[in-house]
Structure formats: structure tokens, C-alpha cells
Amino acid sequence: MxxxxxxxxxxxxxxxxxxxxxxxxxxxxxxxxxxxxxxxxxxxxxxxxxxxxxxxxxxxxxxxxxxxxxxxxxxxxxxxxxxxxxxxxxxxxxxxxxxxxxxxxxxxxxxxxxxxxxxxxxxxxxxxxxxxxxxxxxxxxxxxxxxxxxxxxxxxxxxxxxxxxxxxxxxxxxxxxxxxxxxxxxxxxxxxxxxxxxxxxxxxxxxxxxASAADRLQAALLREAVRLVREGVVTAEQLDRVVTHSLGLRWAAVGPFLGFHLDGAQGGPRGRLDAGTAARLAERAGRAYGATGREDHVRERDARQAAVLRALAGVDGRG
CATH class of the missing domain: 3.40.50.720 (NAD(P)-binding Rossmann-like Domain)
Structure with missing residues (x-):
């Protein structure tokens, strides 16, 4: 963009x-x-x-x-x-x-x-x-x-x-x-x-x-999902709900780096990264998505997420 x-x-x-x-x-x-x-x-x-x-x-x-x-x-x-x-x-x-x-x-x-x-x-x-x-x-x-x-x-x-x-x-x-x-x-x-x-x-x-980028991302998420279920933090059904009602919805609208860029103003994932990595990612995300116009990105993200929810509700409504 x-x-x-x-x-x-x-x-x-x-x-x-x-x-x-x-x-x-x-x-x-x-x-x-x-x-x-x-x-x-x-x-x-x-x-x-x-x-x-x-x-x-x-x-x-x-x-x-x-x-x-x-x-x-x-x-x-x-x-x-x-x-x-x-x-x-x-x-x-x-x-x-x-x-x-x-x-x-x-x-x-x-x-x-x-x-x-x-x-x-x-x-x-x-x-x-x-x-x-x-x-x-x-x-x-x-x-x-x-x-x-x-x-x-x-x-x-x-x-x-x-x-x-x-x-x-x-x-x-x-x-x-x-x-x-x-x-x-x-x-x-x-x-x-x-x-x-x-x-x-x-x-x-x-x-x-x-290995494909998508497969590697999926494998990383699955490894952590298995660990959480094995350790009793959540049940398998609860874990699926965590993904479909948060990460899955979010990633259908924006990817991890645009999400990182939008969360950055509030600290977001920076608190979970070392300073050097956070700075490099912030610089690259800013270069990709622009240092300004954040509100436009936020509106677009929210519109996409709302559209996904409406579409899913329509499918669920068909029984």
C-alpha cells in the first residue's frame, strides 16, 4: 500500500x-x-x-x-x-x-x-x-x-x-x-x-x-495448541473457539505484520520482543504500510472482520 x-x-x-x-x-x-x-x-x-x-x-x-x-x-x-x-x-x-x-x-x-x-x-x-x-x-x-x-x-x-x-x-x-x-x-x-x-x-x-510458509506457520500454531491442550490449560473444543473467535477472525482481515503495525501505538507485541527485533519489525511494517493513515487501516481491518462475522452468521443461520 x-x-x-x-x-x-x-x-x-x-x-x-x-x-x-x-x-x-x-x-x-x-x-x-x-x-x-x-x-x-x-x-x-x-x-x-x-x-x-x-x-x-x-x-x-x-x-x-x-x-x-x-x-x-x-x-x-x-x-x-x-x-x-x-x-x-x-x-x-x-x-x-x-x-x-x-x-x-x-x-x-x-x-x-x-x-x-x-x-x-x-x-x-x-x-x-x-x-x-x-x-x-x-x-x-x-x-x-x-x-x-x-x-x-x-x-x-x-x-x-x-x-x-x-x-x-x-x-x-x-x-x-x-x-x-x-x-x-x-x-x-x-x-x-x-x-x-x-x-x-x-x-x-x-x-x-x-516447507511452504503457510505450512510452517500452521505447524507452529499447532505445536502450541497441542501443548496447551496437553497441559490442561484449555480443552480441544475451547482451543478451537479461541482460534475461530479471535486469531482466525483477525488474520482473515489483516496479517501478523499489519496487525503488529496497528497494535504498535499501544505497545502491542513489542512488549514480547527484544528491543532490536521490535525495532526492525516496526521499521519494516512502517515501510510496508505507511507511517501515517493508521486510522484508515483500522477502519479497513474492522470492516473486514465485521464482514467475516456477518458471512459466518449467514452460513450458521442456514442450519
């Missing part, structure tokens, strides 16, 4: 709007091959069909057409607003069990097979030879390195990890991870493609990508 005094909530500028429209238009003309029809693969299939793409499914499941039809029926009601009419999905959906034939002519290949390095290496060795040279290869892997998965490919420069939140058709975050051999052009193309289907890509850099 821009620095400065009082401001309106940030809106995309004209260039961003044109870029987003162009990305959507280009994506709608693309053929996307999804390899794997498990939980993650089904979420991707629903999302891509919802955004008007032509989707080819490659799965070892003999009942793949039935599994996908049942999976779509479950997922379609929760696609983002403005998605395509599901009545048109069958006309843009096809099946090809052989992955090499499935990727022929594809613009994007999204792999969602089990987290098994040898399985993925063998798969990328095959599809690397069969997919067009221009094709973007996106792996849904959560903790495997693109270089390791593409070790048997002649050129793994177009292989990028696009690790989705679960379920992919609902949770916007996709963590994008490049290997040492991944080209910057492939990373940029992955970001543009994911934005075109309504996702929020975040490019991870450095050694932290040994």
Missing part, C-alpha cells in the same frame, strides 16, 4: 486493471491439463472450468469421469462469484489417462499427484518430452524442490511449484517456488496465470522454501 496521510482503500490502477483483463482473456483461450484427480486435483479442475478454461484430466483412476463429476457437484456451489455457468463445463472437459498424450498441445500443465519424489520425477521425465516447449508446468507439491522433481528432464526451466491452499477452488493463496534452474520468465508466467484464475500468488525465496 502507498505511504501518505489519509487515503481511500487501495484500488488497482489502470495498468493493473489492463494486465488482469489481458491475463483473463489469454487464460480463457488456454488448454490446461490437470494430472491427478484427488482432492487437490478436483479443486483445480473446478476452479479452471469456473474461469472458462478448457480442461483435460489425466488420472490413473478407472472411474475418473465419475469421480470428477461427483467432485464438481460438491465443489461448484463454492466457486467464486462470477464464475462460468456449470452447464457449460462438460463441453470444456475431457479425459486422457496417458499423461504424455494428455499434455500434447497443452498451454499449462498442473500436476497434483501424491507427494512422492520418485513418482513425480518419473512423471516429469515423461511429460517433459511430450508437452510443448512453451507449456508452463505447475506442481502442487508442498515440500519438494522443482530441481529435484525435474532432475530427469532435459530442461526443467519451465517447472514451477504452485502450492495451493486447500481447497484450491476456495482458498486464494498459492505459494510459488522456483528452483535454481527455473527461469524468471516461468515464475512470472505462473504468477500471471494464477492471478487470471482469481488466486493470490506469493513467490517464496531462499531456504525458507524447504
Amino acid at each position: 502507498s505511504h501518505g496521510a489519509a487515503r481511500e482503500p487501495r484500488q488497482p490502477d489502470e495498468d493493473e486493471g489492463r494486465r488482469a483483463r489481458r491475463a483473463r482473456e489469454e487464460a480463457e483461450e488456454r488448454v490446461v491439463t490437470v494430472i491427478g484427480a484427488g482432492t487437490v486435483g478436483l479443486g483445480w479442475i473446478a476452479l479452471f472450468l469456473g474461469h472458462g478454461l478448457t480442461v483435460r484430466v489425466s488420472s490413473r483412476r478407472a472411474d475418473a469421469p465419475r469421480a470428477v463429476a461427483e467432485g464438481l457437484a460438491l465443489r461448484v456451489p463454492y466457486l467464486p462469484d462470477g464464475c462460468a455457468d456449470p452447464a457449460g463445463f462438460p463441453g470444456r472437459l475431457s479425459f486422457e489417462p496417458d499423461p504424455q498424450r494428455a499434455v500434447a498441445g497443452a498451454d499449462v500443465v498442473v500436476e497434483a499427484v501424491p507427494e512422492d519424489l520418485e513418482l513425480k520425477r518419473a512423471l516429469y521425465e515423461r511429460i517433459g518430452r511430450a508437452a510443448p516447449a512453451r507449456a508452463l508446468l505447475l506442481s502442487s507439491a508442498s515440500a519438494l524442490d522443482p530441481d529435484a522433481m525435474g532432475a530427469r528432464m532435459a530442461d526443467s526451466g519451465r517447472l514451477v511449484v504452485g502450492h495451493p491452499g486447500n481447497p484450491p477452488h476456495v482458498v486464494p493463496l498459492v505459494e510459488v517456488v522456483a528452483g535454481r534452474r527455473t527461469s524468471e520468465a516461468a515464475v512470472e508466467e505462473a504468477v500471471l496465470f494464477l492471478e487470471s484464475v482469481g488466486r493470490v500468488p506469493v513467490v517464496l525465496r531462499g531456504p525458507a522454501v524447504a
